[in-house]
Amino acid sequence: MGRRRLAALRDILHSRYPQIDSRQIAMDCGIKSDWSQATSENRSLQAALRALTQLRDGPVPDIALQLGDQAQITDSGLLGYAVLTAPTVLQAARITSHALNQSNYLLRNKIVMSGEYARTVFTVAGTARSQSEQILEMSMIAVWRCIQAIIPSGRAVTPSYVTFNFPAPPYKDRFTELFACPVEFNSSHSVLAMPKSLVHVTIPSGNAELIRTFSSELKQLLGDGYRGNSITARVRRALIENPQSCAYSLEGTAKQLNIAPRSLRRYLSQNGHSFRQVCLEVRMQLAQQYLHSSNMPLKAIAYQLGYKHASNFNRAFCDYFGAPPETLRRRRQETNANSANFPK
Template identity: 30%
Template structure:
């Protein structure tokens, strides 16, 4: 059988500033961090999110926002396997209509393939695929960015595979045990937490991140199967995907327009004119994307600054000018808001990654 992939996958297909990812991971991350006595509200605020926004079903975050909060959460909790805890804490109810569709699918395989098809709506920050193989039914998770911060990459991989096993047990049977689980990162000092969660052989430093389902489990009927409800849910998901593509196209067009205009930034009025739209309509469409024009501009400037900081021949004054800042002080304030450090720290080899 040919390998099945989602055609429209948010990570890697849009610029990192686009707010197109459902914040499910961040919501569960906040809950788990609370158990460590860590309040992530300041970290969320640092990337432009607040408690009210996090409760909104319409909220979308960017890949960069998610990565920044995750990296800081791992550091604040001191738990190198925080991703496992977050994955194990999840429920399908957080996925809305998609979660309902998975529960109503005919078989576990149908549920998985539905999740892969509509992964953009689940809050996934990795790229999912699934296929039938001789060893069983294989579900893979791949990073959309080879240069992703290793701390964030490990978290996302742990969270992804742990959530699949956890949600399978909740929806199809608590006795579920994979044939095997494989991680591409090196083996940690303590592997007991992995074997306790997955209850099967766990391999590290593998060529890919994957879970192998027993073929019998993949064919297993879902307890909540309902063909009418499943069809209705799929119709709603198709509508959401079409809307998401429109939103993503809008954000990408705006980002390209801003990036090409730097150091000058087109006014909101000018952008509305370019899109043959009224200011009110454009503002409403951005609100539907979970963002504002100011946030899009800020994201593009941030990306430009991070690129320019890797060019040692440029002074901070050069970078400020090329990225559209009024002076070096404005640049320093922006970098500190984004990263919590001065621009010079980001230029140092040992400095924190740009996210």
């Protein structure tokens, strides 16, 4: 997350503000001169926030808003893939909310369904209170841009209202311009509200172009087994790129590929595979990536992979890998913790 923010901030400075000495800002904030990451003693996200603060207090007051406005769903890596392939906006929002709340990111949120609105309430972790305005400005517009990216109406849809729990800044008109809805300041909470009907909108399936541009986790997952014109590779790609349409079923996948189910079964058999085997491999590879690269709860992972019950997913995972999913996640977390604590 931090590296992506740094790269986006660098691009904004180079394209819009060439007169600003971005190298000096990088030096002041503990960022490498090419803005690829923070220097060894600093975390990239913290370095990005320091740069935002320096710019916000100096030459570019609305820099956090500009950075949030540049957000892409692909910025979130495998979590973005989960959002894009979720069945509804509400499920996508719940996945994102849980991931934020379980991560080391400085923002927390919760979804409140009340009256005619679905309200997402944002709070900043206590350790980042001094930078809360920058974090909220950047994150709330970024969340909205990602919502717009996954629904059919796109930028045409607007929030019902937005509130911030800090005083109106001099550039308050920019908020109304970017959100295209009423924006209030000095409220008790920072809230992004939308019509309740919007969260039940079905996310269109099969946005293969976006999926193919996802982060390295998904690209590595696709690998050689997902390339070429063999029937097995085509089935794997269909399951990855159109999970809702395929529904992890022979009939759904055959329809997606415009092949009769019996013919698909026969073609796979001629290549030494069964649909059940290929489908299981794709599900387990995705499950492994989710466990390694996201904070999604096991129940949400099971749901994403087409399992109606988490117990069925747990059983399939254990049979495939020889250990339950929570064990794999715990081992990965322990490995990461040990790596972080290893003296350099």
